Amino acid sequence: MELKLNENRKxxxxxxxxxxxxxxxxxxxxxxxxxxxxxxAITYVxxxxxxxxxxxxxxxxxxxxxxxxxxxxxxxAIKAAVAQAVQRxxxxxxxxxxxxxxxxxxxxxVSVEDLDRMLNVNVRGVFLxxxxxxxxxxxxxxxxxxxxxVAVRSGHPGSSVYSMTKxxxxxxxxxxxxxxxxxxxxxxxxxxxxxxxxxxxxHIEMIKPLxxxxxxxxxxxxxxxxxxxxxxxxxxxxGSSLTMDGGMAL
Numbered sequence: 026m027e028l029k030l031n032e033n034r035k036x037x038x039x040x041x042x043x044x045x046x047x048x049x050x051x052x053x054x055x056x057x058x059x060x061x062x063x064x065x066a067i068t069y070v071x072x073x074x075x076x077x078x079x080x081x082x083x084x085x086x087x088x089x090x091x092x093x094x095x096x097x098x099x100x101x102a103i104k105a106a107v108a109q110a111v112q113r114x115x116x117x118x119x120x121x122x123x124x125x126x127x128x129x130x131x132x133x134x135v136s137v138e139d140l141d142r143m144l145n146v147n148v149r150g151v152f153l154x155x156x157x158x159x160x161x162x163x164x165x166x167x168x169x170x171x172x173x174x175v176a177v178r179s180g181h182p183g184s185s186v187y188s189m190t191k192x193x194x195x196x197x198x199x200x201x202x203x204x205x206x207x208x209x210x211x212x213x214x215x216x217x218x219x220x221x222x223x224x225x226x227x228h229i230e231m232i233k234p235l236x237x238x239x240x241x242x243x244x245x246x247x248x249x250x251x252x253x254x255x256x257x258x259x260x261x262x263x264g265s266s267l268t269m270d271g272g273m274a275l
Contacts, residue, residue, distance in 0.1 A: 034060075034061050034062030035256045035257065035258075036062040036118075036119070036252075037061075037063075038062070039062065039064075039118040039119055039255075040063060040064045040110070040114040040116050041055075041064070041117075041119035041120070041121065041255065042067070042117060042120050042121070042158065043055045043065060043066070043067045043068070043121040043123060044097055044103075044120070044123055044150075044154050045067075045068060045069070045097065045124030046067025046076070046079060046123065047068075047069035047072045047076035047092070048072060049123075049220075050171055050220060050247050050248070051067065051121070051124070052067075052082075053244035053247065053248035054123065054247070054248045054251040055067050055079050055082075055083060055090075056082045056083065057245065057249065057252045058248075058251070059082070059083040059090065060252075063088060064090070065083050065088060065089075065090055065091075066090070066091040066092075066093060066109070066110035066114070067079055067080070067091070067092055067093070068093050068095040068097070070094065070096050070124075079092070080092050091109070091114075093106045097124035097146050097150035097153075098142070098145040098146045098150050103150070103153050106157075107157045107160075107161055111161050117158060117161045117162055117163065118162065118167065119167045120155070120158035120159075120162065120167070121169045121251055121255075122154045122155060122168070122169070122170045124146060124150055124154070125146060125147045125173075126143060126146050126147065127187050128143055128186070128187070129183035129187070130183055130186065131182055144186075144190060147187070147194070148194065148197075151170055151194055151197065155168055155212070159201075159204075159210065164208050164210070165209040167254060168210065168211070168213075169212075169214075169215065169251055169255065170212075170213075171247070172191045172194045172214045172215065172216045172266065173191040173218075174217065174270040174274050175187060175188040175191050176188065177195075177268060178274040191216070195216070195266040198212050198213065198265075198266065199264045209260075211259065211260065211263035212263055212264060213254050213259070213262060213263060213265045214265065215250050215251065215254070215266075215269060216269065216270070216274075217242055217247050217269050218236065218241075218242060218269065219233070219242065219270070219271075220243070220244055220247060221244065225241070229241050237275065238271035239271075242270070246269070250267060
């Protein structure tokens with residue numbers, strides 16, 4: 026989906042950081058926030074060339090971009106990424122926490138190592154990213170997490186741990202929203218269904234028949250909801266999980 030340059034930018038003067046912003050939903054979110062007028066820092070772990078492509082897209086939207094290598098399972102790296110973004114842009118208004126991993130395994134065979142990896146990135150890493158950004162966010166800032174519809178609908182063998190991590194994010198957002206409400210900071214969670222990304226490439230076709238709309242989502246569609254939650258218009262919404270999955274959770 027190609028985005029045209031937005032001449033009525035709602036986020037002009039804002040600065041965002043997108044954790045896991047080099048590809049997929051994270052990259053789409055970074056591009057959309059830039060299209061809405063924000064300068065955007067992104068983090069990546071293992072795809073510097075994809076991160077560079079995202080930064081180029083941000084700059085083509087007329088905004089400043091910054092790619093930072095940071096593992097979301099590493100607390101020091103998360104803090105350093107936030108500090109680097111603030112040092113570069115002078116402020117921080119929006120945080121999108123998109124980093125996550127999917128390792129399938131049924132309850133009898135999933136390894137302790139895979140269990141720990143998913144908990145470290147998908148739960149601990151999300152909390153640490155929120156904690157690090159909350160300390161630097163401006164009053165009235167925005168925190169947006171990218172969860173999954175498996176938090177409310179788990180219909181696939183081998184996804185119990187992944188589902189557990191995404192349900193934890195949905196609950197986490199409620200508590201953090203209360204913690205940060207006094208500063209006017211909103212905290213909301215998007216729960217996409219099957220979306221065309223690198224993570225879903227090997228199984229997206231077999232899932233499509235299960236989706237009432239009979240198609241997978243596009244990352245730019247998820248990014249549109251990110252942009253809304255980052256905007257002034259969403260200011261009365263906090264602690265919410267918004268499912269966007271073509272009707273799978275109905």
